[in-house]
Amino acid sequence: MLTAYTSDEIRAAEQVLMARLPGGTLMRRAATGLAVACVKALPRVYGSRVVLLIGSGDNGGDALYAGAALARRGARVHAILAGARTHEGGLAELRRVGGRTYDLRGISDPARTEGAKAGTSASGPAKALETDPMLVNLIGGADVIVDGLVGIGGTGALREPYATLARMSAGSPGIVVAVDVPSGVDASTGEVEGEAVRAHLTVTFGAVKAGLLIDPGASHAGTLRQVDIGLGPFLPAPGVVTLTGPDVAERMPRAEPESNKYRRGVVGVVAGSDRFTGAAVLAVGGAVRAGAGLVRFASAAEAVQQVRAKWPEAVTKIITPEEGVREVGRVQAWVLGPGMGTDDDAHALARSVLDSDVPVLVDADGLTLATRDRSLLRRSAPTLITPHAGELGRLLGVPVEEIEERRLHHARLAAAELGVTVLLKGSTTLVAEEGRPVRVNLTGTPWLATGGTGDVLAGIAGAFLAGGLSCYEAASCAAFVHGLAARMAAGGPEGGQAPIAALDVALELPSAIRTLTASR
Numbered sequence: 167m168l169t170a171y172t173s174d175e176i177r178a179a180e181q182v183l184m185a186r187l188p189g190g191t192l193m194r195r196a197a198t199g200l201a202v203a204c205v206k207a208l209p210r211v212y213g214s215r216v217v218l219l220i221g222s223g224d225n226g227g228d229a230l231y232a233g234a235a236l237a238r239r240g241a242r243v244h245a246i247l248a249g250a251r252t253h254e255g256g257l258a259e260l261r262r263v264g265g266r267t268y269d270l271r272g273i274s275d276p277a278r279t280e281g282a283k284a285g286t287s288a289s290g291p292a293k294a295l296e297t298d299p300m301l302v303n304l305i306g307g308a309d310v311i312v313d314g315l316v317g318i319g320g321t322g323a324l325r326e327p328y329a330t331l332a333r334m335s336a337g338s339p340g341i342v343v344a345v346d347v348p349s350g351v352d353a354s355t356g357e358v359e360g361e362a363v364r365a366h367l368t369v370t371f372g373a374v375k376a377g378l379l380i381d382p383g384a385s386h387a388g389t390l391r392q393v394d395i396g397l398g399p400f401l402p403a404p405g406v407v408t409l410t411g412p413d414v415a416e417r418m419p420r421a422e423p424e425s426n427k428y429r430r431g432v433v434g435v436v437a438g439s440d441r442f443t444g445a446a447v448l449a450v451g452g453a454v455r456a457g458a459g460l461v462r463f464a465s466a467a468e469a470v471q472q473v474r475a476k477w478p479e480a481v482t483k484i485i486t487p488e489e490g491v492r493e494v495g496r497v498q499a500w501v502l503g504p505g506m507g508t509d510d511d512a513h514a515l516a517r518s519v520l521d522s523d524v525p526v527l528v529d530a531d532g533l534t535l536a537t538r539d540r541s542l543l544r545r546s547a548p549t550l551i552t553p554h555a556g557e558l559g560r561l562l563g564v565p566v567e568e569i570e571e572r573r574l575h576h577a578r579l580a581a582a583e584l585g586v587t588v589l590l591k592g593s594t595t596l597v598a599e600e601g602r603p604v605r606v607n608l609t610g611t612p613w614l615a616t617g618g619t620g621d622v623l624a625g626i627a628g629a630f631l632a633g634g635l636s637c638y639e640a641a642s643c644a645a646f647v648h649g650l651a652a653r654m655a656a657g658g659p660e661g662g663q664a665p666i667a668a669l670d671v672a673l674e675l676p677s678a679i680r681t682l683t684a685s686r
């Protein structure tokens with residue numbers, strides 16, 4: 167299990183460790199790791215052009231010491247001093263080994279004050295900075311740009327002149343290496359208020375910051391490299407964690423020698439309608455291919471016909487809203503929602519499923535119904551909801567953009583407010599449940615952003631629920647396996663990249679699960 171922390175948690179651990187070590191030890195460890203990462207990122211160090219963006223705190227200190235190490239190996243290092251103060255020891259060290267500096271205080275006093283008031287727009291004084299020939303040459307000509315503007319001490323949107331430097335570095339052909347955190351990204355949450363550095367590589371110290379795993383922060387961080395500075399023993403229990411392949415293999419339901427289809431888990435799927443049949447086929451496909459012992463599918467006649475044609479393994483039943491799922495047979499968990507419609511009949515059907523005493527996964531149209539009638543989610547058995555940002559926004563009465571900007575906050579809020587387990591889908595998938603660390607899924611691929619893949623995910627999680635996993639475990643294992651299957655389908659045996667259809671994800675599931683279980 168990988169663990170991730172907030173800035174405050176990291177800072178508290180650092181204080182304890184620092185008190186036991188000679189002054190400057192941690193920064194030296196950090197800077198050495200950073201310099202090594204830069205060396206690895208460069209085709210050759212000697213003669214390469216390194217530009218350091220230096221803010222007023224210790225993040226700038228790390229960058230200055232690392233820059234000095236690179237200068238000692240023959241790199242041409244230029245530090246752009248952007249803060250009101252500069253780490254003295256780091257600056258002296260860089261100068262001692264021949265590093266040069268460009269002090270923005272000399273040219274941009276107006277940018278500092280007025281630019282800050284003007285926010286992040288490139289107008290007036292900020293524009294003057296952006297066209298300063300020395301800055302343009304340095305940043306445009308760098309092989310590596312080291313972002314030491316702010317680290318875990320950053321708060322709120324980047325102020326000037328940092329915001330302009332972040333924007334200029336994004337336009338440079340050089341490799342951007344973020345020190346600890348890409349400046350402008352909230353290290354604890356991944357939120358980005360204004361301008362932020364877009365790094366190819368983030369070298370983070372001591373422990374992973376949660377904001378490096380969660381979008382929009384995650385997509386600003388590029389590749390992550392962690393440098394051990396000895397913090398491990400002093401870290402608290404994490405608020406954010408990530409499952410690895412072996413973690414998932416250990417948790418997934420197994421086929422034991424004495425298994426039979428009922429013991430392995432029967433999942434009921436209520437999805438599709440006479441008008442929409444695709445979502446039902448995909449959800450059933452997810453459940454069948456993820457290893458359900460048996461799938462019972464109940465819906466309108468048209469959906470039943472399509473599911474039967476595609477998945478003869480499923481036991482199907484045509485039902486009416488009046489009779490609900492009473493006669494469908496015993497299941498250990500339900501998947502409710504994809505393509506079922508949102509009219510009164512669908513509401514009656516949803517009610518009959520949610521009245522049951524087994525875990526229910528609610529997705530898609532089921533979530534729309536729950537938005538209109540929150541009482542549907544008030545039940546004594548466990549409930550897992552699997553919204554994308556739009557669906558969660560409607561449930562919480564919050565604009566979709568706000569959900570996407572503050573994923574961690576809203577996933578936790580929904581779990582607390584609705585009393586359910588929440589799997590929030592999107593470019594970062596989060597699983598939140600009250601009293602548990604939020605699980606971030608790191609498998610997956612942007613190719614998943616295609617119609618119907620969410621239905622497959624619902625089927626997988628339903629199969630895992632029926633196999634006996636809790637909502638929390640089923641959701642996080644399903645997200646992992648779904649993302650892995652998608653990657654394999656998109657990447658193929660040669661590892662290239664290609665578009666995938668939702669059905670490809672379902673079909674790839676046994677191979678994905680095989681790669682996990684081979685090692686257990």
Ligand SMILES: NC(=O)C1=CN([C@@H]2O[C@H](COP(=O)(O)OP(=O)(O)OC[C@H]3O[C@@H](n4cnc5c(N)ncnc54)[C@H](OP(=O)(O)O)[C@@H]3O)[C@@H](O)[C@H]2O)[C@@H](O)CC1
Nearest residue numbers: 180192193223224225316317318319320321323324325346
């Ligand atoms: N502690 C340790 O043991 C170790 C720590 N290490 C390193 O130290 C880093 C933390 O250093 P830190 O605490 O000095 O804070 P840091 O992130 O450099 O900047 C804070 C300053 O930035 C400014 N500022 C803030 N927000 C801003 C904004 N939006 N826009 C513009 N400016 C903004 C504000 O300055 P002001 O504006 O007040 O002058 C504030 O004072 C950490 O990430 C890691 O790299 C490693 O060496 C390993 C050992």
Ligand SMILES: Nc1ncnc2c1ncn2[C@@H]1O[C@H](COP(=O)(O)OP(=O)(O)O)[C@@H](O)[C@H]1O
Nearest residue numbers: 554591592593611612614615617618619620621
């Ligand atoms: N940019 C992205 N990167 C990775 N995964 C994504 C991205 N966008 C969407 N996904 C994933 O694709 C799936 C889409 O599900 P959903 O939004 O319910 O679509 P649908 O309703 O069409 O099935 C989810 O698992 C989601 O996490």
Ligand SMILES: [K+]
Nearest residue numbers: 313316347349
């Ligand atoms: K930084």
